[in-house]
Amino acid sequence: xxxxxxxxxxxxxxxxxxxxxxxxxxxxxxxxxxxxxxxxxxxxxxxxxxxxxxxxxxxxxxxxxxxxxxxxxxxxxxxxxxxxxxxxxxxxxxxxxxxxxxxxxxxxxxxxxxxxxxxxxxxxxxxxxxxxxxxx
Numbered sequence: 001x002x003x004x005x006x007x008x009x010x011x012x013x014x015x016x017x018x019x020x021x022x023x024x025x026x027x028x029x030x031x032x033x034x035x036x037x038x039x040x041x042x043x044x045x046x047x048x049x050x051x052x053x054x055x056x057x058x059x060x061x062x063x064x065x066x067x068x069x070x071x072x073x074x075x076x077x078x079x080x081x082x083x084x085x086x087x088x089x090x091x092x093x094x095x096x097x098x099x100x101x102x103x104x105x106x107x108x109x110x111x112x113x114x115x116x117x118x119x120x121x122x123x124x125x126x127x128x129x130x131x132x133x134x135x136x
Contacts (some may be wrong), residue, residue: 031075039068 046060 028075028079031078032072035068035075036069038071039064080099 042064043061046057046064050057050060
């Protein structure tokens with residue numbers, strides 16, 4: 001149970017790190033250039049379509065920026081896909097080893113035996129000596 005409590009947050013942490021690292025990798029230069037060209041063309045259309053309306057132009061520019069962000073994310077994902085798959089396989093092997101703890105290794109020592117039922121338990125409070133006042 002303890003291993004499960006440790007393993008679940010560890011999985012989440014590792015996946016988060018893997019995904020952040022994948023997003024941080026540079027995407028293909030040609031794909032990024034195509035995203036930039038598409039954004040420039042979209043921005044030009046916004047300027048031509050709404051020359052006197054600042055609010056409409058701002059909305060159009062925001063849509064262009066969102067399209068560029070999606071385009072760049074797709075380009076980065078396509079490049080990072082093999083790396084993410086490799087990291088996922090490594091994470092799977094890690095957790096297989098974590099859960100199996102080396103099957104060929106010597107078994108862990110047996111736990112300390114439970115006390116015998118007829119054994120007298122050790123008191124939590126030492127017995128009082130003669131003449132001592134006992135306050136409970």
